[in-house]
Amino acid sequence: xxxxxxxxxxxxxxxxxxxxxxxxxxxxxxxxxxxxxxxxxxxxxxxxxxxxxxxxxxxxxxxxxxxxxxxxxxxxxxxxxxxxxxxxxxxxxxxxxxxxxxxxxxxxxxxxxxxxxxxxxxxxxxxxxxxxxxxxxxxxxxxxxxxxxxxxxxxxxxxxxxxxxxxxxxxxxxxxxxxxxxxxxxxxxxxxxxxxxxxxxxxxxxxxxxxxxxxxxxxxxxxxxxxxxxxxxxxxxxxxxxxxxxxxxxxxxxxxxx
Numbered sequence: 001x002x003x004x005x006x007x008x009x010x011x012x013x014x015x016x017x018x019x020x021x022x023x024x025x026x027x028x029x030x031x032x033x034x035x036x037x038x039x040x041x042x043x044x045x046x047x048x049x050x051x052x053x054x055x056x057x058x059x060x061x062x063x064x065x066x067x068x069x070x071x072x073x074x075x076x077x078x079x080x081x082x083x084x085x086x087x088x089x090x091x092x093x094x095x096x097x098x099x100x101x102x103x104x105x106x107x108x109x110x111x112x113x114x115x116x117x118x119x120x121x122x123x124x125x126x127x128x129x130x131x132x133x134x135x136x137x138x139x140x141x142x143x144x145x146x147x148x149x150x151x152x153x154x155x156x157x158x159x160x161x162x163x164x165x166x167x168x169x170x171x172x173x174x175x176x177x178x179x180x181x182x183x184x185x186x187x188x189x190x191x192x193x194x195x196x197x198x199x200x201x202x203x204x205x206x207x208x209x210x211x212x213x214x215x216x217x218x219x220x221x222x223x224x225x226x227x228x229x230x231x232x233x234x235x236x237x238x239x240x241x242x243x244x245x246x247x248x249x250x251x252x253x254x255x256x257x258x
Contacts (some may be wrong), residue, residue, distance in 0.1 A: 013213075025235040027099045029184045034093055038181045045085045045173070046203065052078040057210035061144040065154055079165045082173045089177070091256030101176030101230065101237035113227060115237035115246075121225050122247055130218045148256045155256045159249055167245030171237045174204055175223075175230055197227035 052074055056064070060071030068137060090100065097103075105111050134140075148155050182196030205220025226240045233239060 009162055025098055025103050026097050026188075027093065027180050027184065028188065029093060035185060037092060038089065038185060039218075041085055041089050042181055045082060048081050048085075049078055049207070052081065053207065053210070061210070062147075065147050065158065067245055075165070079169055083169060086173050086177055089181075095180075099180065099235075101235055102172075103234065103236055105236060105238060111236070111238040111242065115242040116235055118225060118229055118239055118242070118243035119246055120187060122222055122243060125218065125221050125225070129221060130214070133217040133221075134212075134214035136217070137215070140211035140215040142255065145252070145255050146258075149254060149258050150256065153257070155252060158252055162248045162252065163245045166248050167241045171226065171240050171244060174207065175200060175226055175240060176235070176237050178203065179227060179230060180235075193231050198224070201227050 029038065056071055056074040056078070060069065060074060063069035063071030064075055066072055086100070089095070098203030148158060157250065178200045179193065179196045182199050183193045186192035186195055201220050204226070205216040205218075205224030208215050208219040226244070229240060232238060
């Protein structure tokens with residue numbers, strides 16, 4: 001009898017702990033003004049980011065790696081703008097870094113295993129799906145990256161920039177923040193996280209419009225993988241950051257060796 005009571009009490013404690021962990025990583029905003037703030041912030045974020053990307057890739061794509069050029073500073077400005085929106089909402093809504101995907105993993109090896117799985121899934125998408133998608137549009141234009149060929153110092157600088165901007169900040173803002181925000185705006189029910197993830201993946205694809213229609217489909221599909229991993233991995237982005245950074249690093253290194 002005492003054993004049954006102990007098991008029941010322990011089960012209740014585990015349930016409370018699980019709910020507490022869910023609360024830690026899934027923001028809950030019931031106040032209408034907070035929902036309005038999120039909606040306005042998302043509109044400003046998307047409008048500003050797309051505008052900066054459009055101007056950069058339309059008029060200054062060849063200057064992204066010239067550190068005294070408007071193209072480079074448009075790239076940096078877009079990153080700072082996105083971070084500004086993130087920090088403003090984090091402060092205004094009282095979110096923690098755990099609620100933005102940076103909660104501590106249960107152990108050190110779990111993110112590594114998930115990273116390998118995500119990396120493998122993305123490679124399969126690139127090998128099997130990207131050729132199909134590119135048939136519906138032109139191949140991605142990477143002419144602005146050709147300046148990396150044989151230029152080791154520029155490659156090393158570019159890798160640092162890519163790990164900070166593309167791997168870390170992009171996933172922090174356009175994965176964790178957007179999915180959590182859309183989840184709240186969609187009513188925070190059983191299905192809202194998955195609808196939020198699909199919206200985030202579509203935006204992730206549109207952010208790569210400079211790669212053409214096929215490139216947008218490829219990155220949107222990769223966004224679905226990233227978003228699914230984010231939700232299934234207790235809303236952590238460590239593995240996504242590592243996988244994204246490794247993929248971009250291999251892409252830049254392959255251009256360097258051309």
